[in-house]
Amino acid sequence: xxxxxxxxxxxxxxxxxxxxALWPSVRHVAASLFQTYPRLPVLxxxxxxxxxxxxxxxxxxLSYKVLAAALMAxxxxxxxxxxxxxxxxxxxxxxxLHRRQYAATWDSLAGAxxxxxxxxxxxxxxxxxxxxxxxxxxxxxxxxxxxxxxxxVLEVGCGVGRIGRELAQTCATWTGSDISANMLSIAASRxxxxxxxxxxxxxxxxxxxxxxxxxDVVYFTNMLYHLDEMDRWQYVQEAFRVLRPDGRIFMDNxxxxxxxxxxxxxxxxxxxxxxxRPPYTPRYSNAAEFxxxxxxxxxAGIQAxxxxxxxxxxxxxxxxx
Numbered sequence: 001x002x003x004x005x006x007x008x009x010x011x012x013x014x015x016x017x018x019x020x021a022l023w024p025s026v027r028h029v030a031a032s033l034f035q036t037y038p039r040l041p042v043l044x045x046x047x048x049x050x051x052x053x054x055x056x057x058x059x060x061x062l063s064y065k066v067l068a069a070a071l072m073a074x075x076x077x078x079x080x081x082x083x084x085x086x087x088x089x090x091x092x093x094x095x096x097l098h099r100r101q102y103a104a105t106w107d108s109l110a111g112a113x114x115x116x117x118x119x120x121x122x123x124x125x126x127x128x129x130x131x132x133x134x135x136x137x138x139x140x141x142x143x144x145x146x147x148x149x150x151x152x153v154l155e156v157g158c159g160v161g162r163i164g165r166e167l168a169q170t171c172a173t174w175t176g177s178d179i180s181a182n183m184l185s186i187a188a189s190r191x192x193x194x195x196x197x198x199x200x201x202x203x204x205x206x207x208x209x210x211x212x213x214x215x216d217v218v219y220f221t222n223m224l225y226h227l228d229e230m231d232r233w234q235y236v237q238e239a240f241r242v243l244r245p246d247g248r249i250f251m252d253n254x255x256x257x258x259x260x261x262x263x264x265x266x267x268x269x270x271x272x273x274x275x276x277r278p279p280y281t282p283r284y285s286n287a288a289e290f291x292x293x294x295x296x297x298x299x300a301g302i303q304a305x306x307x308x309x310x311x312x313x314x315x316x317x318x319x320x321x
Contacts, residue, residue, distance in 0.1 A: 106180035157223030255311035
């Protein structure tokens with residue numbers, strides 16, 4: 001099994017991390033302000049344009065003209081930032097839900113197709129971009145699980161079928177499971193016409209809908225950071241049960257031991273410092289956490305793969321004695 005070394009702790013790490021995370025926090029506040037007062041950037045640009053025109057018409061001194069031009073340029077930048085920010089989806093806080101109300105949370109975030117695409121894959125609003133976004137994960141699965149043409153494959157937390165739509169072409173059968181009925185409804189429309197796929201709704205943190213020894217590969221991608229740690233452990237045990245002997249498990253999450261993963265964690269720490277954290281706030285991980293789950297569940301051949309910002313851990317269910 002690959003081992004991971006704990007990062008060195010430098011004396012100025014906290015200071016450098018705070019400075020790196022400060023700019024994203026400022027952008028987040030600015031974007032929120034523009035969402036609340038959407039006409040503010042337009043008014044600032046209009047005012048600066050009038051000021052620049054007046055300085056030229058009245059033939060004011062060079063310093064006034066330079067100041068007016070600088071104001072015009074900076075306000076135009078602000079307007080451009082606002083235009084970009086206005087296209088970024090703001091997820092509802094869902095403060096009335098607690099973290100383990102997974103079905104209610106993801107049904108709320110997937111009320112319509114565009115909302116579901118955004119919740120499942122960032123800000124991809126169209127089908128072509130959504131499909132292209134799956135390429136890296138499909139490569140990871142085929143390389144590391146690995147997924148083979150004869151395999152029966154189960155995805156836990158399939159969402160809109162972003163990965164399954166592409167992976168189904170490389171295996172015998174693909175089963176997508178999710179706790180959100182809304183996500184599965186959209187997945188069904190995306191996967192229509194594929195003969196080797198099926199969708200199953202989960203009704204608890206388990207895989208009780210499936211028989212023992214049913215699959216050759218079980219994988220979890222882009223979903224574990226939404227789960228409580230004890231629920232991650234529950235799913236690992238269930239994956240061991242439903243896998244056939246020599247079956248493989250694949251799990252990924254944002255790696256806190258990578259610089260990119262730590263930066264993401266630090267930004268969230270600043271963003272939610274004084275706020276109630278939404279139930280979908282990411283919880284990052286590391287290789288050691290997953291390796292412990294795998295070992296305790298009975299998996300062998302445990303390996304950690306670092307593909308920043310992800311850590312991917314794979315394992316094999318031993319052959320029957």
